[in-house]
Amino acid sequence: MTLIEMLENNVNNCPDKTAIIYKDESLTYRDFGHQSQMLANFLANHGLVKGDRVGLIIKKSPQAIISFLGIAMAGGIFYTVDYNQPDDNIQYTIDLTRPAFLIVSAEFKSILKKLESRNLAAKVIIVDDNDNNDYFSWQDVQTLQTDLRSDVKIDQHDPVYLNFTSGSTGKPKGAVTTHENLYWNTKSVVKSFAITPSDIHLCGFPIFTHPDELFMRALYTGGTIVLTDDALPNTIASAVSRHKITCMMAVALIYENLVRYQVNPTELATLRVAESAGMPVSSRLVEDFKQRFNITITAAWGSTETKGIALANPVSKSKPDSMGRPCPHYEIKVVDETGQEVGIEEIGEMIIKGPANISGYFENEQESKNLIKDGWLYTGDMVKKDSQGYFYFVSRKSRMIKVAGWKVYPNEIEDVLASHPDVAESAVTKIHDQTLGEAPRALVVLKSGSAVTPSDLRRHCAKTLAKYKVPTVIDFVSELPKAPSGKILYQKL
Numbered sequence: 001m002t003l004i005e006m007l008e009n010n011v012n013n014c015p016d017k018t019a020i021i022y023k024d025e026s027l028t029y030r031d032f033g034h035q036s037q038m039l040a041n042f043l044a045n046h047g048l049v050k051g052d053r054v055g056l057i058i059k060k061s062p063q064a065i066i067s068f069l070g071i072a073m074a075g076g077i078f079y080t081v082d083y084n085q086p087d088d089n090i091q092y093t094i095d096l097t098r099p100a101f102l103i104v105s106a107e108f109k110s111i112l113k114k115l116e117s118r119n120l121a122a123k124v125i126i127v128d129d130n131d132n133n134d135y136f137s138w139q140d141v142q143t144l145q146t147d148l149r150s151d152v153k154i155d156q157h158d159p160v161y162l163n164f165t166s167g168s169t170g171k172p173k174g175a176v177t178t179h180e181n182l183y184w185n186t187k188s189v190v191k192s193f194a195i196t197p198s199d200i201h202l203c204g205f206p207i208f209t210h211p212d213e214l215f216m217r218a219l220y221t222g223g224t225i226v227l228t229d230d231a232l233p234n235t236i237a238s239a240v241s242r243h244k245i246t247c248m249m250a251v252a253l254i255y256e257n258l259v260r261y262q263v264n265p266t267e268l269a270t271l272r273v274a275e276s277a278g279m280p281v282s283s284r285l286v287e288d289f290k291q292r293f294n295i296t297i298t299a300a301w302g303s304t305e306t307k308g309i310a311l312a313n314p315v316s317k318s319k320p321d322s323m324g325r326p327c328p329h330y331e332i333k334v335v336d337e338t339g340q341e342v343g344i345e346e347i348g349e350m351i352i353k354g355p356a357n358i359s360g361y362f363e364n365e366q367e368s369k370n371l372i373k374d375g376w377l378y379t380g381d382m383v384k385k386d387s388q389g390y391f392y393f394v395s396r397k398s399r400m401i402k403v404a405g406w407k408v409y410p411n412e413i414e415d416v417l418a419s420h421p422d423v424a425e426s427a428v429t430k431i432h433d434q435t436l437g438e439a440p441r442a443l444v445v446l447k448s449g450s451a452v453t454p455s456d457l458r459r460h461c462a463k464t465l466a467k468y469k470v471p472t473v474i475d476f477v478s479e480l481p482k483a484p485s486g487k488i489l490y491q492k493l
Helices: 003-013 029-047 060-071 085-095 108-117 178-194 214-222 233-243 254-260 281-295 365-371 410-418 454-462
Strands: 018-022 027-028 053-057 076-078 101-104 122-128 159-164 174-178 202-205 223-226 247-250 273-276 297-302 306-312 333-336 348-354 376-385 389-394 401-402 405-406 423-433 438-445 475-476
Touching: 003 029, 003 060, 003 178, 003 214, 003 410, 018 029, 018 060, 029 060, 053 060, 053 108, 060 076, 060 223, 076 306, 085 108, 085 174, 085 333, 108 122, 122 405, 159 178, 174 178, 178 214, 178 306, 202 233, 202 273, 214 376, 223 233, 233 247, 233 254, 247 254, 254 273, 254 281, 333 376, 389 410, 405 410, 410 423, 410 454, 454 475
Parallel strands: 018 223, 053 076, 053 101, 076 159, 101 122, 202 223, 202 247, 247 273, 273 297, 401 438, 438 475
Antiparallel strands: 018 027, 159 174, 297 306, 333 348, 348 376, 376 389, 401 405, 423 438
């Protein structure tokens, strides 16, 4: 099933149902379908052909989601640009994709001007400034298009979306995502979380991380999407309370903030699914959230390459420290360096097979070959599996430290540091050691007023960890570099 078919089903079956809510604005599925078709017609009238790329430098808004579907209707391939990236990464993405169109929020005109200074060839639509004379406006888009109606034949195997990696380990890579990939991942998640047409959805992710997470579950079921400008605790709580949101997806940091800033429990009373993905969720956070709001956070794991959530914890049998169990339509194994499956509780690389997996990266043959081997997607995540089929994240393969031949996984050290009452957060990386080859180094953010010393923390680690796992160096820092999603950027340490 394609995105267009999903939208058409909702337009036909529930045209007057609210599809999108943003501030005081709401769109029915009839409006959603009409405006998406108008954009598709506009793009076709102005030269877009099937397979052309359309980049979006845009904030969360109804226009963003309308753009995704309108581009899909016209046979285009959409992608979002992380406007927080360095200029060189943004330029690299534009150069790689060679977009036929860019759809831009007015507040990002400065980025647009920089791109234009380097011979940008794309036609430009500004979504929230109808008075500009230099570009097409959203009003132009939504004016009746009579010359040509976009009626391109779309197949489920057609690419519809490029999901770009963060670029923290190098240049951003565009995961080529088909209609089929989106369909199977959404079908899997909807079943895992028992999502229904009556559910009202809020996604706390930035628009440029996994934009499909903003709308796919609602689009698939005929539910309602709520958009917010930010993910601050008061914003989230107010949105949940006002719109009676039932399903929320966010990183652990957002749930931590809801607890930390003492949000009134009554404001989250309608929340049924509180899904955490994108970074580990601790059992302490699960317990604190449950105690305050009487809601169990559902820990899940997904990636750009699996097209979203591939493992999730059942609410009734949750193991908070785990990644969960495989979602429907995903087959998962843990293998050693030779590709052989390892035993229970043994550490290895997680590999995944399923129809939601991408087939490769846009115009990057070598990385695509490294990603998929014999039909299995190699995640680069080191994990272990218990006897009940729950998976546990250990480390990124690239972050593993070899201390005199011993394998050391930074997450284990970070967990021990986190147990110290004076530690707010930490990050462990590797340093060169003349004797050992490599050694662990910890960067630690202390809680306000702490007088703890590096020696104190080393002694704390030594109580639990083997000697070779104790950080050789512990440095105190005021903060750790993070992506907008809340993930620590280890490559910048």
